[in-house]
Amino acid sequence: MQDNKCKVIAITNQKGGVGKTTTTFNLGVALAKQGKKVLIVDVDPQSNLTTYAGWYNEEELKYTLSDLMEQSMNDEEIKTKESILHHNEGVDLIPSSLNLSALENSLAYAMSREYTLRNCLSVVKNDYDYILLDCQPSLGMLTINALASADSVLIPVQSEYFALRGMTDLFKIINKVRRQINPTLKIDGAFLTLVDKRTNLSKEIANQITDNYGSILKLYETRIPRAVKTAESTSSGGSVFSYDKGGVVAEAYSSLTKEVLDDGKRLIKNATTKVR
Numbered sequence: 001m002q003d004n005k006c007k008v009i010a011i012t013n014q015k016g017g018v019g020k021t022t023t024t025f026n027l028g029v030a031l032a033k034q035g036k037k038v039l040i041v042d043v044d045p046q047s048n049l050t051t052y053a054g055w056y057n058e059e060e061l062k063y064t065l066s067d068l069m070e071q072s073m074n075d076e077e078i079k080t081k082e083s084i085l086h087h088n089e090g091v092d093l094i095p096s097s098l099n100l101s102a103l104e105n106s107l108a109y110a111m112s113r114e115y116t117l118r119n120c121l122s123v124v125k126n127d128y129d130y131i132l133l134d135c136q137p138s139l140g141m142l143t144i145n146a147l148a149s150a151d152s153v154l155i156p157v158q159s160e161y162f163a164l165r166g167m168t169d170l171f172k173i174i175n176k177v178r179r180q181i182n183p184t185l186k187i188d189g190a191f192l193t194l195v196d197k198r199t200n201l202s203k204e205i206a207n208q209i210t211d212n213y214g215s216i217l218k219l220y221e222t223r224i225p226r227a228v229k230t231a232e233s234t235s236s237g238g239s240v241f242s243y244d245k246g247g248v249v250a251e252a253y254s255s256l257t258k259e260v261l262d263d264g265k266r267l268i269k270n271a272t273t274k275v276r
Contacts, residue, residue: 005129006125006126006128006129006130006131007129007130007131007151007152008121008125008130008131008133008149008150008151008152009130009131009132009133009150009151009152009153009154009188009260010133010135010143010146010147010149010150010152010153010154011023011024011027011132011133011134011135011153011154011155011156012133012135012143012146012147012153012154012155012170013135013137013155013156013157013166013170014137014138014139014143014166014169014170015137015158015163015165015166016137017137017158018137018156018157018158018193018194019156019158019193019194019224020134020135020137020156021044021048021049021052021134022052022193022224022230022234023154023156023193023224023253023256024040024049024132024133024134025040025049025052025053025091025134025239026239026240026241026249026250026253027132027253027256027257027260028040028091028130028132029087029089029090029091029239029241030239030241030253030254030256030257031129031130031257031260031261032089032090032091033090033241034257034261036129036130037127037128037129037130038090038091038092038128038129038130038131038132039084039091039092039093039094039124039127039128039130039131039132040053040091040092040093040094040131040132040134041065041093041094041121041131041132041133041134042065042093042094042095042096042134043065043096043100043117043133043134043135043136043142043143043145043146044096044100044134044135044136044137044142045096045097045098045099045100045101045104045136045142046096046098046136047095047096047097047098047100048134049093049095049096049134050064050093050095050096050097051234052234052237053085053087053091053093053095053237054087054237054238055085055093055095058097058098061083061085061095061097062082062083063079063082063083064083064094064095064096064097064099064100065083065094065095065096065097065100065117065120066096066097066099066100066102066103067079067083067099068080068083068094068120069100069103069107069116069117069120069145070103070106071120072116072119072120073106073107073110073111073116078119078120078123080094080120080121080123080124081123081124083095084124089238089239089241089242092128094120100142104140104141104142107141107142107145108141113141113145114141114144114145114148114177114181115145115148115149115181116145117133117142117145117146117148117149118145118148118149121149133146133149133150139169139170139173143173144173144177144181147173147174147177147181147182147185148177148181148182149182150182150185151184151185151186152185152186152187152188153174153185153186153187153188154188154189154190154191154260155167155170155187155189155190155191155217156190156191156193156224157190157191157192157193157205157209158192158193158194159192159193159194159195159196159201159202159205159223159226160194160201160205161201161205163205163208163209164205164208164209164212167212167213171213171216174187187216187217187218188218188260188263189217189218189219189220189263190209190213190217190218190219190220191219191220191222191223191224191256192205192206192219192223192224193223193224194224194225194226195223195224195225195226196225196226197225202223206219220256220259221255221259222252222255222256222259223252224249224252224253224256225248225249225252227244227247227248227249229243229244229247229249230244230249232244240253241253
């Protein structure tokens with residue numbers, strides 16, 4: 001597999017509780033079900049993605065992302081391949097730990113600090129079709145590292161009245177990274193999460209996104225519903241596909257995955273047209 005065939009997607013929003021981790025894991029599993037080689041990366045010191053995937057004991061992990069980034073900062077051999085965990089639903093995981101919080105402070109003084117995560121991923125990038133980065137709910141150095149490593153950004157937006165608060169700041173950071181660090185970074189789009197179909201709120205939020213950011217931001221048609229089964233699956237060590245295979249959330253993530261794959265096909269088609 002050639003390097004340029006791997007798409008790295010940063011799943012980010014500076015607000016917490018919008019479904020970043022749930023999306024990273026379930027989108028990853030859904031892509032794997034479509035025959036894609038997928039690596040999911042926990043870029044959050046809270047380690048929710050690592051826990052969601054079923055690794056509960058930090059002491060049992062040989063290497064976590066903080067170890068890899070420290071190896072990169074110290075110009076040592078980066079042991080990314082030795083850190084990777086294999087989930088039984090077909091996705092691979094680079095886990096995180098609380099140590100990542102302390103390392104973020106050290107990043108401020110590191111050479112080429114914005115490229116530390118990119119260096120860690122470059123060791124294995126040729127092995128995957130998709131790498132999904134689960135970002136922390138802030139716009140600090142870890143998120144900047146994720147944006148510097150990514151080809152594109154996917155933004156989950158919670159279906160609530162304050163959903164758009166902070167979106168302008170997120171776009172400012174993305175644009176700054178694009179100007180100064182990663183000129184090819186794109187925004188794939190946003191999608192609504194935790195949607196309560198009993199209310200019209202999601203429609204109102206969708207209209208707000210379109211009115212405020214429609215010229216620069218695609219809104220995916222898929223809306224991820226709020227469901228008890230989703231919360232239950234987070235403590236099962238498995239995805240919504242294994243926990244509630246025929247449920248509405250599994251169906252929604254399958255639909256979102258199709259939209260993401262369609263984006264990838266359009267990029268390939270456009271690239272081929274340009275070459276001609």
